[in-house]
Amino acid sequence: MSRPKLRAPAETIELPEGFRAGGVRCGIKKSGLDLAMIASDVPAAVAGVFTTSTFVGAPVEVSRERLPRRTGRAVLVNSGVSNVAMGARGRRAALAMARCGANALRCDEDDVLVASTGVIGQPLPLDKIRAAVPRLEQGLARDGLERAARAIMTTDTVPKWAEARTRIDGRWVTVAGIAKGAGMIQPDMATMLSFLFTDAAVAPRTLQAVLRQVADATYNRLTVDGEGSTSDTVLLFANGRAGNATLRSARAAGTRRFVRALSEVAEDLVRQLARDGEGATTLVTVEVSGAKSPEEADRAARRIANSLLVKTAIFGRDPNWGRILQTIGAGRVRIDAQKAEVRLCGVPVYRAGRSAGPKARARAAKGLAAPEVAIEVKLGVGRAAARMFTCDLSTDYVRINAEYTT
Amino acid sequence: MSRPKLRAPAETIELPEGFRAGGVRCGIKKSGLDLAMIASDVPAAVAGVFTTSTFVGAPVEVSRERLPRRTGRAVLVNSGVSNVAMGARGRRAALAMARCGANALRCDEDDVLVASTGVIGQPLPLDKIRAAVPRLEQGLARDGLERAARAIMTTDTVPKWAEARTRIDGRWVTVAGIAKGAGMIQPDMATMLSFLFTDAAVAPRTLQAVLRQVADATYNRLTVDGEGSTSDTVLLFANGRAGNATLRSARAAGTRRFVRALSEVAEDLVRQLARDGEGATTLVTVEVSGAKSPEEADRAARRIANSLLVKTAIFGRDPNWGRILQTIGAGRVRIDAQKAEVRLCGVPVYRAGRSAGPKARARAAKGLAAPEVAIEVKLGVGRAAARMFTCDLSTDYVRINAEYTT
Numbered sequence: 001m002s003r004p005k006l007r008a009p010a011e012t013i014e015l016p017e018g019f020r021a022g023g024v025r026c027g028i029k030k031s032g033l034d035l036a037m038i039a040s041d042v043p044a045a046v047a048g049v050f051t052t053s054t055f056v057g058a059p060v061e062v063s064r065e066r067l068p069r070r071t072g073r074a075v076l077v078n079s080g081v082s083n084v085a086m087g088a089r090g091r092r093a094a095l096a097m098a099r100c101g102a103n104a105l106r107c108d109e110d111d112v113l114v115a116s117t118g119v120i121g122q123p124l125p126l127d128k129i130r131a132a133v134p135r136l137e138q139g140l141a142r143d144g145l146e147r148a149a150r151a152i153m154t155t156d157t158v159p160k161w162a163e164a165r166t167r168i169d170g171r172w173v174t175v176a177g178i179a180k181g182a183g184m185i186q187p188d189m190a191t192m193l194s195f196l197f198t199d200a201a202v203a204p205r206t207l208q209a210v211l212r213q214v215a216d217a218t219y220n221r222l223t224v225d226g227e228g229s230t231s232d233t234v235l236l237f238a239n240g241r242a243g244n245a246t247l248r249s250a251r252a253a254g255t256r257r258f259v260r261a262l263s264e265v266a267e268d269l270v271r272q273l274a275r276d277g278e279g280a281t282t283l284v285t286v287e288v289s290g291a292k293s294p295e296e297a298d299r300a301a302r303r304i305a306n307s308l309l310v311k312t313a314i315f316g317r318d319p320n321w322g323r324i325l326q327t328i329g330a331g332r333v334r335i336d337a338q339k340a341e342v343r344l345c346g347v348p349v350y351r352a353g354r355s356a357g358p359k360a361r362a363r364a365a366k367g368l369a370a371p372e373v374a375i376e377v378k379l380g381v382g383r384a385a386a387r388m389f390t391c392d393l394s395t396d397y398v399r400i401n402a403e404y405t406t
Numbered sequence: 407m408s409r410p411k412l413r414a415p416a417e418t419i420e421l422p423e424g425f426r427a428g429g430v431r432c433g434i435k436k437s438g439l440d441l442a443m444i445a446s447d448v449p450a451a452v453a454g455v456f457t458t459s460t461f462v463g464a465p466v467e468v469s470r471e472r473l474p475r476r477t478g479r480a481v482l483v484n485s486g487v488s489n490v491a492m493g494a495r496g497r498r499a500a501l502a503m504a505r506c507g508a509n510a511l512r513c514d515e516d517d518v519l520v521a522s523t524g525v526i527g528q529p530l531p532l533d534k535i536r537a538a539v540p541r542l543e544q545g546l547a548r549d550g551l552e553r554a555a556r557a558i559m560t561t562d563t564v565p566k567w568a569e570a571r572t573r574i575d576g577r578w579v580t581v582a583g584i585a586k587g588a589g590m591i592q593p594d595m596a597t598m599l600s601f602l603f604t605d606a607a608v609a610p611r612t613l614q615a616v617l618r619q620v621a622d623a624t625y626n627r628l629t630v631d632g633e634g635s636t637s638d639t640v641l642l643f644a645n646g647r648a649g650n651a652t653l654r655s656a657r658a659a660g661t662r663r664f665v666r667a668l669s670e671v672a673e674d675l676v677r678q679l680a681r682d683g684e685g686a687t688t689l690v691t692v693e694v695s696g697a698k699s700p701e702e703a704d705r706a707a708r709r710i711a712n713s714l715l716v717k718t719a720i721f722g723r724d725p726n727w728g729r730i731l732q733t734i735g736a737g738r739v740r741i742d743a744q745k746a747e748v749r750l751c752g753v754p755v756y757r758a759g760r761s762a763g764p765k766a767r768a769r770a771a772k773g774l775a776a777p778e779v780a781i782e783v784k785l786g787v788g789r790a791a792a793r794m795f796t797c798d799l800s801t802d803y804v805r806i807n808a809e810y811t812t
Contacts, residue, residue, distance in 0.1 A: 053732070054735045055731050055735025055743060085728065085743065087759040120728040121761045227715055308631040315808040325461050325491065326635065329636055332459070332460055333460060394804060395805055401715060402800075
């Protein structure tokens with residue numbers, strides 16, 4: 001059940017016009033880069049989506065409070081300590097971290113957003129961050145995004161980045177982004193963080209609407225273990241340096257092209273995240289159709305993507321349609337057993353109320369050996385559809401999460 | 407992380423007055439007993455609760471249809487094949503199985519309920535059942551419940567039984583029951599089945615109300631992997647042979663005593679089920695209090711009990727309060743971080759907004775080595791409470807569910 005080791009994306013990337021990034025080691029983690037900054041040379045429109053948890057970290061609180069300004073210059077991120085469950089002290093630390101970034105960039109402290117990922121319940125080592133930020137700022141470069149991607153990693157085995165380009169108003173517009181880890185590790189919280197940058201000119205209100213729409217179709221369709229972290233954060237900066245006429249309407253042709261490019265980057269990152277889920281050996285895409293309502297389609301897709309039994313079956317390369325139908329049923333999702341169909345890697349394994357037989361089963365089992373597998377389910381009762389990205393559940397997931405104790 | 411092997415309950419049990427049971431091998435499973443029957447000498451009041459799945463097996467359909475009769479004589483159960491996802495053919499097989507039991511007992515076929523557990527998508531071997539039922543009927547005995555408990559096992563490592571006694575109207579009344587496995591195994595569905603028997607005289611309507619109430623507090627508080635099977639079934643037979651005045655009101659003192667005895671048996675069985683969850687090394691009880699509403703208390707308790715991260719931490723004997731608070735937050739359950747408290751095995755590990763420190767952590771870690779551990783969480787925002795029973799998540803769970811492929 002082993003597969004080739006994951007690698008960082010083959011292509012290197014360059015930030016859009018007017019952005020610079022960097023990553024340094026400040027000494028919070030035991031080894032490796034652990035402090036990243038990405039900054040725009042000019043004030044940029046900023047949009048963000050955050051964890052919906054009722055128990056959130058101080059950096060999420062601080063960044064969320066700053067978003068109504070709708071413009072900003074930079075994001076400063078550390079890995080190793082998440083600054084969660086630290087009370088008033090945590091809040092002071094998050095504010096101080098932002099101030100530290102603002103001092104280096106010589107900008108308003110409200111123009112710097114922050115994010116932290118790592119151990120919870122431990123104080124943020126502000127001294128280390130303060131000492132490293134000037135060096136980090138001096139090293140910021142147009143080609144520094146990969147170092148930033150490495151500096152935000154916790155349990156990720158590879159850094160993650162993606163980019164896309166589109167033409168708006170005859171101008172080339174670039175979207176580039178990085179992301180890190182879904183799944184948790186003791187006592188780290190492997191928060192999902194993703195930071196996106198574009199040189200498109202987009203009005204802040206439109207930028208926020210577009211990010212929400214794209215996040216709902218990508219980041220919010222990802223599950224590794226059904227958990228949501230205290231610190232999940234996606235930020236999007238748009239600095240307008242591409243020179244297009246500012247996008248102000250969600251319906252404009254330019255905005256639609258921008259959404260496509262942004263979606264492409266976000267989905268690429270989400271697939272990288274699923275593939276690198278803790279202990280994962282396979283990226284699993286789940287497509288549910290024929291549901292009675294969008295809510296039931298979503299529920300069915302989420303149940304399949306979170307089912308231990310489905311995920312362990314995928315790990316075992318077992319074309320087990322019974323478990324898929326069982327978890328849909330347990331979720332009280334309406335299904336017509338006679339009209340329903342289950343396909344694994346394109347092979348129908350259940351249809352017309354029963355198994356498609358041992359030959360189909362054998363073909364599906366072969367398909368399941370690939371590094372990316374598809375589960376498609378038609379419920380046969382309506383027209384709603386939903387999609388999820390996940391990974392399989394391996395013995396390594398349990399080992400990672402049980403044995404990495406302090 | 408290994409623990410002493412589980413054993414069957416130390417005490418043997420005898421069925422209440424007027425019941426006889428047995429278990430034989432009819433040859434569906436590769437080895438061992440696989441056909442059980444428990445019968446009342448006289449028509450008994452019958453109550454039942456079933457899976458809420460929208461994808462259910464034919465035996466559930468058939469037994470559920472018969473319950474409005476509110477009386478019955480027996481339940482006939484096979485293990486090895488679940489008779490799920492077999493369409494009209496499955497329904498005919500479940501009806502034929504009941505008829506077969508009725509012939510042997512010389513009673514109305516509607517007076518026999520059926521249950522099946524095992525592989526899905528395969529035809530029920532009716533010939534084997536038909537051939538074995540006369541022998542099974544001839545062997546029915548007052549002390550046959552343990553054989554019946556063994557004959558309904560699938561992935562269980564030990565048989566499960568329990569009993570309790572109480573006095574109603576000056577008469578001794580007995581409740582006895584058996585149960586089998588929660589958690590699934592490929593391509594078996596390790597359905598939760600439980601059958602309860604009492605010689606108390608209880609009006610059918612009251613019996614159904616009482617079973618619903620007790621099931622909600624016991625069977626429905628159990629989770630091994632967050633799944634619900636297509637075949638989950640709990641049946642309760644009351645044949646009145648104890649000679650008490652028939653219990654007709656839920657509020658009568660006798661009914662309250664009966665409920666206590668029934669709850670004792672059900673909770674005992676549920677604990678045995680959790681302890682024997684697939685790959686489980688520990689029984690985990692989760693107690694949430696201080697919630698804003700009963701619904702939020704329930705949601706928090708279920709999230710903790712189903713959280714992969716919490717369950718793998720328990721497997722790793724890691725007093726990881728961060729994961730507990732994180733999964734509560736991800737469930738959007740209201741919590742006051744300052745007033746909240748987390749206790750592991752009685753030791754407070756989080757309170758007043760932060761960690762209780764390394765000493766508390768060490769004491770809690772010691773507690774987690776026991777074969778039964780308690781997670782208690784006070785949310786600090788209200789007065790509602792809820793409880794769940796579960797087990798830890800081990801590498802063996804994944805191995806069992808990934809590697810037992812056909």
